[in-house]
Amino acid sequence: MRRALATILGLLPAVSAPALAQEWDFSGTLGAEARYFTQVPEWPGQTSRRFYGSFSFEGRGSFGWNGGADEIAVAPFLRWSPNGDGRSHADLREAYWRHLGEGWSLTVGVDKVFWGVAESRNPVDIVNQDDVLEDIGGSEKLGQPMLRLGLFGDSWAVDAFVLPGFRPREYPTVGARLASPIPIGPPVYTGPNGRGNVDFALRFSASAGSWDIGLSAFAGTSREPVLVPAGAGLVPRYDRITQFGLDAQYTAGDWLWKLEAITRSGQGPRFEAVTAGFEKNFYGIGGGGGDLALLAEINYDGREKVLSLATYFDKDLFLGARYSLGDIGSTTFQAGALFDRDSDSRVLKVEAQRRFGEEWVLEFTGQFLSSTNGNDLVALLRKEDYLSLVLKRSF
Amino acid sequence: MKRILLVLFGFVIPGLVAVAPVRASAQDAAARGLEIAREADRRDSGWKDARVSLTMILQDRKGNTRERKLRMMMLEVPGETGGDKSIAIFDSPPDLKGTVLLTHAKVGADDDQWLFLPSLKRVKRISSSNKTGAFFGSEFTYEDIAAPEVGKFTYRYLGKEPCAGQTCYKVERKPKYRNSGYSAIVSWFDTAQYRPQRMDYYDRKGRLLKVLTLSGYRKYGRLWRAQVLTMKNLKTGRTTILKYGPWKFGTGLSAADFSKANLRNIR
Numbered sequence: 001m002r003r004a005l006a007t008i009l010g011l012l013p014a015v016s017a018p019a020l021a022q023e024w025d026f027s028g029t030l031g032a033e034a035r036y037f038t039q040v041p042e043w044p045g046q047t048s049r050r051f052y053g054s055f056s057f058e059g060r061g062s063f064g065w066n067g068g069a070d071e072i073a074v075a076p077f078l079r080w081s082p083n084g085d086g087r088s089h090a091d092l093r094e095a096y097w098r099h100l101g102e103g104w105s106l107t108v109g110v111d112k113v114f115w116g117v118a119e120s121r122n123p124v125d126i127v128n129q130d131d132v133l134e135d136i137g138g139s140e141k142l143g144q145p146m147l148r149l150g151l152f153g154d155s156w157a158v159d160a161f162v163l164p165g166f167r168p169r170e171y172p173t174v175g176a177r178l179a180s181p182i183p184i185g186p187p188v189y190t191g192p193n194g195r196g197n198v199d200f201a202l203r204f205s206a207s208a209g210s211w212d213i214g215l216s217a218f219a220g221t222s223r224e225p226v227l228v229p230a231g232a233g234l235v236p237r238y239d240r241i242t243q244f245g246l247d248a249q250y251t252a253g254d255w256l257w258k259l260e261a262i263t264r265s266g267q268g269p270r271f272e273a274v275t276a277g278f279e280k281n282f283y284g285i286g287g288g289g290g291d292l293a294l295l296a297e298i299n300y301d302g303r304e305k306v307l308s309l310a311t312y313f314d315k316d317l318f319l320g321a322r323y324s325l326g327d328i329g330s331t332t333f334q335a336g337a338l339f340d341r342d343s344d345s346r347v348l349k350v351e352a353q354r355r356f357g358e359e360w361v362l363e364f365t366g367q368f369l370s371s372t373n374g375n376d377l378v379a380l381l382r383k384e385d386y387l388s389l390v391l392k393r394s395f
Numbered sequence: 396m397k398r399i400l401l402v403l404f405g406f407v408i409p410g411l412v413a414v415a416p417v418r419a420s421a422q423d424a425a426a427r428g429l430e431i432a433r434e435a436d437r438r439d440s441g442w443k444d445a446r447v448s449l450t451m452i453l454q455d456r457k458g459n460t461r462e463r464k465l466r467m468m469m470l471e472v473p474g475e476t477g478g479d480k481s482i483a484i485f486d487s488p489p490d491l492k493g494t495v496l497l498t499h500a501k502v503g504a505d506d507d508q509w510l511f512l513p514s515l516k517r518v519k520r521i522s523s524s525n526k527t528g529a530f531f532g533s534e535f536t537y538e539d540i541a542a543p544e545v546g547k548f549t550y551r552y553l554g555k556e557p558c559a560g561q562t563c564y565k566v567e568r569k570p571k572y573r574n575s576g577y578s579a580i581v582s583w584f585d586t587a588q589y590r591p592q593r594m595d596y597y598d599r600k601g602r603l604l605k606v607l608t609l610s611g612y613r614k615y616g617r618l619w620r621a622q623v624l625t626m627k628n629l630k631t632g633r634t635t636i637l638k639y640g641p642w643k644f645g646t647g648l649s650a651a652d653f654s655k656a657n658l659r660n661i662r
Contacts, residue, residue, distance in 0.1 A: 025662070027492050058514075100660050103651055114517040126510045139515075150656065157656030170442040207507070207655050212520045253505060284527030284576060286535075326529035328453050328461055328633075358461060358488045365472060394489030 008094065028059035028395055035085075035388045042048055042383035043181035045174065047084065052177070054081035060094065071098045075143075086176035087133045093143045105150045110143040113161075115203060115216055117258045120297045120318035120338060123273040124245035126218050126258045127201060129167040133172040136178060136381075137349070142167045156206040163199040166221045169236065178384050183233035187225065191240040197221050210252055216245040241266035254281040258297070268304035275299050279319065285323075295320035295336070314376075315341040329354045345371035345378040363390040428550030435589040436545070442568045442618055444648040448640040453533055456632035463531060464488060470653050478506065478651035485531075485662060495661050497653065498523070511658040518658050534605060534626040534635040538576055539596075545570045555582070559592045559610070561585040577604070588612075590619050604630055607630035615642050616639045 035052040062073040079285040096109030116122035121138075128141035145165035151158045156218035160312040169186045172179035199220020206213055218241070227237030243264040250257040256279040263272045268278050277297030285292050299316040320336035331354040338347040355361050365388045371379040451463040464486040472479050478500030485491040493513035500506045506523040527536050546570040556565050563583035574616060581595040589610055596605040606629065611622035624637040651657060 027489060029490065064662060071662065098660070105660055112516045114515055117520075152651065152654055152656035154650045154654050157654075205656070207520075211656070219439070221408065249520050251507075251520050251522060254522045256520070256522060279522075281522045281524075283524075283574075326532060328455055328459070328532055330532050355490065359490075361490050392490070394492070 003098075017164045021384075023064055025062045025064070026060070029392050031056040031058075031390050031392045033390045036384050037177055038385045038387065041177065046097045046179075046181070047175055047177070049083060049085075049177075051079065052083045052085050054083070054085075054087060057081075058093070063116060069100050070102075072096070073098070078279060084176065086179060088174035089133050089170060091131065091142050093141075095143065096217065103152055105148075105152075107146065107148040107150075108143050110140050111148070112143060113148075113159075114141075115245070115247060116260050117212070117247050117277070118260050118277065118297055119295055119320060120259075120277075120336065121275045121299050121314075123275055123301075124214070124247045126216075126223055126243060126245070127163065129169060129223050132171060133168050133366045136377075137347075153207060156204070159201075159205075161199075161201040161203075163201060163220060164196075166195050166197065166199070166238070169223075169225060170236065171236075177380060177386070180234070180380060184227070184366055185230065185233050185235045187236040187238055188228075189238050193220070195221075195238075197240065210250055212249045212251070214245070214247040214388070216243075216247075218243045218245070222264075225265075226267060231324065238310065239267045239305060253372045254283070254336070255279070264303075271302040271304065273299075273301040273303070290326050291324045293322040295322070297369075299300060301340075317341065324325055330354065332354075340371075340376070340378070343371060343373050343375070343379075345376055359393050359395060361392045363392065364388070365390070403426055411653070424552040427552035428568070429545070431544055431552065431564050431566050431584060431589070432548075432550060432568070435575050435584055435591070438589050440471070443471050443645045446643045446646050446648075450638045451531070451533055452636040452638070454634040454636070458581075461488070461532075463491070464531075468648055468652070470650065471647050480650070481654060482661060491531075493662075495658055497655065497658055507656060511661070516659060518655060524574065527574070534628045534631075534633055537577055539607075539626075555586070556583065558583045559585070559608075561587065561592070561593055564589075566595065575599075588619055590621070598630075604628065613642075615644060618644065 010329070024066065025349050033056070037052075058075070058077045060073060060075040062071055064071045073094050073096055075092070077091045077093050079087055092110050094109075094111050096107050096111045098105060098107045113127040114125060115121075115127070116125045127146070128144045130132045130138040131140040131142050132138075134140035144167060149160045171184045171221060174181065174183045180270040187195075189197070190261060191197055197220060199218070201216065201218045201220070203214060203216040205215075220240065221238050222241040225238050227234040228237050231340070241264050243262055245260070245262045247260045254342045258275075258277055260275045261272065263270060275297055279293055279295045282292040282294075284290070295318070297318040299314075299318065301314045303314075305314070318336060319339075320334070322340050323333045325331040332352070334351040334366070336349050340346070346369070348366075350366045352364040353361060366386070368385045369378045369381050371382045412494070431548045446468050447465070448464070448466045449464060453461040453463070455534040466484045466486065468482045468484075470480040480500070481498045483496045485494040488550065495511040495513075497509045497511070498506050499508075508521050508523040510519045510521050511517070512519065523537070527538060529535070530537055530540055548570060549568045553565040553567055556563055563585050565583055567579055567581045569579050576599065578598050578599050578601050579597045581597070582591050583593045584591055591609055593609070594607040595603055596607070605626055607624060609621035609624050612619050613622055620639065620642050622639045626635045
């Protein structure tokens with residue numbers, strides 16, 4: 001740390017950069033989306049509109065100097081949805097300065113951090129808040145302000161995080177599609193500092209032979225709220241939690257074995273959550289360059305079912321498949337299904353993607369939720385199935 | 396010392412360390428083939444580390460083309476037990492920009508490979524037992540670009556032939572490992588410098604599947620590098636051309652630069 005500070009202050013010469021850095025760099029993607037909801041909405045007050053159009057922009061500009069040892073990057077995200085489905089929002093995914101030394105790095109600003117190995121759910125991944133307006137499945141994240149110090153060797157890394165500036169979840173407004181029928185009020189926070197609490201996280205990761213392992217700890221405001229009934233609505237309550245996590249992957253030829261496990265205290269009684277499973281790859285399908293991957297994962301979440309809206313991963317089985325054609329357009333197909341053990345709640349998602357020319361990508365997504373006797377998020381959104389077509393142009 | 400991404404290097408036949416000069420013996424074709432492979436490898440070791448930019452041009456049967464731009468960094472790990480390390484950074488097409496593939500080659504085992512996905516900031520350990528899959532939609536399979544050590548093949552010397560305006564040794568090699576897409580690969584090395592000039596890939600049924608030609612050799616110190624590699628698939632009619640920029644050797648890269656933890660820092 002002392003050396004890090006000294007370098008920042010210019011007392012030590014910057015070390016030579018390992019990366020082949022270019023100085024200015026700009027890139028971005030413009031997207032146009034057409035969404036069609038296949039069913040009439042279930043809840044009173046919901047709009048009966050079936051077609052929605054929206055536009056997105058994701059850009060990244062960076063400047064590197066000192067031969068790439070220093071970098072400033074800014075990556076804004078914009079979603080404009082003029083048809084009143086409540087998805088319009090803007091976010092800074094990245095806005096940081098990063099210094100890279102020999103075996104260490106320092107990041108100051110807003111950035112994204114991913115922890116984990118699994119596909120259906122990543123219980124250990126806790127640094128960034130979910131961008132629920134983009135994906136209720138949590139695959140898109142909001143930028144998180146941070147101070148990050150990383151130390152790394154040939155096969156290990158330690159990262160320490162100071163995380164000020166908590167980001168609460170943004171929910172679609174009542175009446176919009178994919179919105180909760182019960183109004184969700186402004187968030188409340190437990191703990192003396194409220195939203196202003198500064199969170200801390202630490203992660204150690206290592207690779208040895210076929211193993212990739214991560215151990216993590218987090219102390220601060222939970223990214224997942226507990227939705228507490230209050231009056232006619234729900235209030236998201238963000239508790240102060242302590243969480244320890246383990247993620248591991250064992251890569252044995254074309255089999256990938258995956259495990260993520262956490263234990264969390266501070267949000268009701270202490271509970272554990274586990275995601276475990278495998279991915280099996282088949283290569284050169286049909287004598288060509290096609291690849292097929294089959295995935296299976298189980299999800300367990302032991303949290304108190306005060307209101308099971310908080311998670312629909314309590315006891316679930318995930319089955320998935322991914323097929324890449326290996327063609328000039330990089331065509332891929334993906335399908336994943338999540339089955340709840342205690343109810344008949346199901347989530348099915350199918351995706352396809354193809355590149356046209358150098359800059360255009362066409363994406364298809366279908367998301368189908370079904371439940372007749374469930375008491376969870378899936379049951380609330382069971383009439384919110386949609387098909388979506390996105391045309392993206394990258395530059 | 397096992398080399399990785401050999402085709403991307405411009406050299407194709409792998410081997411172990413130094414050997415006696417090639418003797419003029421037609422009696423033991425297997426031993427002779429092995430010697431040629433080893434000599435080609437000996438002439439290409441000791442490069443320490445390297446950086447190069449390249450353009451990958453994918454061409455379909457109708458002549459439609461797609462371009463991909465990559466930068467590569469490589470680290471030679473000396474000794475017979477150490478596998479080399481490499482990083483491939485994608486600059487285009489724009490939706491792949493910032494994607495990084497890190498490979499730690501392993502002697503006598505599957506390589507370790509990680510992929511960095513910039514939109515998610517996710518580092519994924521991926522399976523490297525993929526031998527016959529296409530490398531990013533090209534006519535090169537992972538097997539072609541991640542050539543294994545000399546012990547994984549049996550060799551047969553097939554004689555001298557004119558090739559590329561020179562005289563070449565013609566050597567056949569057959570994979571001993573499982574899951575190969577090929578029954579045999581026939582290579583032509585020029586007799587003056589032991590540089591591969593052409594390779595014919597035969598499918599598992601023994602039919603000629605692909606032809607690779609290496610051209611525009613340029614000398615860097617004592618090392619030779621082909622500037623253009625053309626892989627033509629006779630079955631699909633598709634062609635992949637790799638065009639290399641200038642190579643830089645001994646640029647001071649270290650093992651930490653090729654660590655999984657450093658993947659997110661690579662630009």
